Amino acid sequence: xxxxxxEEVLDRSSANxxxxxxxxxxxxxxxxxxxxxxxxxxxxxxIVMIIAFASLVxxxxxxxxxxxxxxxxxxxxxxxxxxFEMDSSSILLASMIGIAVSIDYSLFIVSRYRHEMNATDDxxxxxxxxxxTAGSSVVFAGMTVVIALVGLRVVDNPLMSMLGxxxxxxxxxxxxxxxxxxxxxxxxxxxxxxALRVPGLRRGDEPDSADSHGARWVRRIAARPVLxxxxxxxxxxxxxxxxxxxxxxxxxxxxxxxxxxxxxxxxFGDGVVGRLVxxxxxxxxxxxxxxxxxxxxxxxxxxxxxxxxxxxxxxxRTGALIVVVPDSGPGTTRTRDLVSDIRGLERSxxxxxxxxxxxxxxxxxxxxxxxxxxxxxxxxxxxxxGLAFLVLMLVFRSxxxxxxxxxxxxxxxxxxxxxxxxxxxxxxxxLVADPEPVISFVPIYLIAILFxxxxxxxxxxxxxxxxxxxxxxxxxxxxxxxxVVGFRHGARVVTSAAFVxxxxxxxxxxxxxxxxxxxxFALAIGMVFDAFLIRMIIVPALMTLLGRHAWYLPNWIxxxxxDVDIEGRQLxxxxxxxxxxxxxxxxxxx
Numbered sequence: 001x002x003x004x005x006x007e008e009v010l011d012r013s014s015a016n017x018x019x020x021x022x023x024x025x026x027x028x029x030x031x032x033x034x035x036x037x038x039x040x041x042x043x044x045x046x047i048v049m050i051i052a053f054a055s056l057v058x059x060x061x062x063x064x065x066x067x068x069x070x071x072x073x074x075x076x077x078x079x080x081x082x083x084f085e086m087d088s089s090s091i092l093l094a095s096m097i098g099i100a101v102s103i104d105y106s107l108f109i110v111s112r113y114r115h116e117m118n119a120t121d122d123x124x125x126x127x128x129x130x131x132x133t134a135g136s137s138v139v140f141a142g143m144t145v146v147i148a149l150v151g152l153r154v155v156d157n158p159l160m161s162m163l164g165x166x167x168x169x170x171x172x173x174x175x176x177x178x179x180x181x182x183x184x185x186x187x188x189x190x191x192x193x194x195a196l197r198v199p200g201l202r203r204g205d206e207p208d209s210a211d212s213h214g215a216r217w218v219r220r221i222a223a224r225p226v227l228x229x230x231x232x233x234x235x236x237x238x239x240x241x242x243x244x245x246x247x248x249x250x251x252x253x254x255x256x257x258x259x260x261x262x263x264x265x266x267x268f269g270d271g272v273v274g275r276l277v278x279x280x281x282x283x284x285x286x287x288x289x290x291x292x293x294x295x296x297x298x299x300x301x302x303x304x305x306x307x308x309x310x311x312x313x314x315x316x317r318t319g320a321l322i323v324v325v326p327d328s329g330p331g332t333t334r335t336r337d338l339v340s341d342i343r344g345l346e347r348s349x350x351x352x353x354x355x356x357x358x359x360x361x362x363x364x365x366x367x368x369x370x371x372x373x374x375x376x377x378x379x380x381x382x383x384x385x386g387l388a389f390l391v392l393m394l395v396f397r398s399x400x401x402x403x404x405x406x407x408x409x410x411x412x413x414x415x416x417x418x419x420x421x422x423x424x425x426x427x428x429x430x431l432v433a434d435p436e437p438v439i440s441f442v443p444i445y446l447i448a449i450l451f452x453x454x455x456x457x458x459x460x461x462x463x464x465x466x467x468x469x470x471x472x473x474x475x476x477x478x479x480x481x482x483x484v485v486g487f488r489h490g491a492r493v494v495t496s497a498a499f500v501x502x503x504x505x506x507x508x509x510x511x512x513x514x515x516x517x518x519x520x521f522a523l524a525i526g527m528v529f530d531a532f533l534i535r536m537i538i539v540p541a542l543m544t545l546l547g548r549h550a551w552y553l554p555n556w557i558x559x560x561x562x563d564v565d566i567e568g569r570q571l572x573x574x575x576x577x578x579x580x581x582x583x584x585x586x587x588x589x590x
Contacts, residue, residue, distance in 0.1 A: 052496035061185055061186075066103045069173045070170070077090070086162060090167075091166065140391075140459060149448050151164070221537060226545070248374050276323070304328060308323075339364050398552060404550075420438060424436065
């Protein structure tokens, strides 16, 4: 209400011939309405799933599940604000992630249900097998995302921890709704789940002998795996080049505040919106006023300072505040260096005059956050990659497959960082009117999300390859054919899911919120790199080159690893054992 009243005053001033703009922390804290972006994301997702399933009913099931799940998670998070302090961007990003993974997971289960429904007349059994196979993969995929998000706690920053916890909650809700509400809807609809067919579209459940775009694609890669591998790696390497110039900042002003910041910069300098406050403790000196002036003069002589205000003393003159205006914006490296230089003066003043001081204010806090996150980036990446390797080795019972998956993830992350730096920091292609350093928590949050999604697609694609290889002879020829057959099974649903992810994330670029725009772009381009280049080209190319060696695992590791049976082999044994008594009765009757 107060913001609306203030904006009304600005409008009246503008109508009288003045140009009046506003900025400040109150406007930064104002919640951004993401409904428009979510609607666009849902609309594009619906179109993609209509193409994937050729059925209006089937295409709507993941949307219904996602709406239900996101509604629950946003309600829980909104209610939690009564107990915990929560930034508005936490709920926004949790909503973005919740929509994407909920649609993703539901899409995999519905696709598997269609496959199982064509193999049996018992629709309850088909739904059970869909949840027992694709549902198991959903649990694993959701678990990896949750671990990566909760792992943000290692950064030891309240903002990052809250971002991780809120997004992890939305992922947990997405998994639970996919495993409960969706099977209930499938059971309620039965074969009507694929009703309202759309003429002219492929159903996607054609027999294995039928040709498909996925089969033709993987055969082209299998024919020239080295060329596909080298060309794709080189392309990703080119995208990754700008990542070497990555700078982290914390300019979270929305697009609506940019005009005011521009006016302030033009009239008073870029640093006026990023003032630094130096708090001085002068209780240990006998001549505080003189020392305060000396300190202000020393700060004024530092590079990067525009102006230094006279010290403001407290009542008993044992403390003072010195306001410093940098000559650069609050999110720049130059301002961050100035904060460090001011702190570097403390030792000499403490030794000589017995005074201590610290640099406070939002700009200094954001600068410290950027430095902390930059330092945590490589350790966190190492933690995530190590986790990915161990979990994938457990799932696939192989050493080369986890290595391929994690190296591919590193390559896609580097390319994503490069593209984000090029667009948002360097201003290439003119997509951003005011290039700034990348928001400090975007890279580490990006690693958390893309890690989970990359492993998600790796599991859904390669488990089908593993399943085909396990049912045939352990030869190079059989292993290469398993790559083709497994890819044909999984490619359609993986590409559909990736298109959904890209559309949901890209829709958030439409918002004025800087965090949402940057995260939306980075996640969308990251999904393009990982799903379409790494999983669709590099993974089948390397699997083809390795042949049966792709499934190598030392015996001593094989003995100690538990069998998670993500492919549902135990379900097949249960099915066969359930059929045996009927067969025996038929034999005796004959």
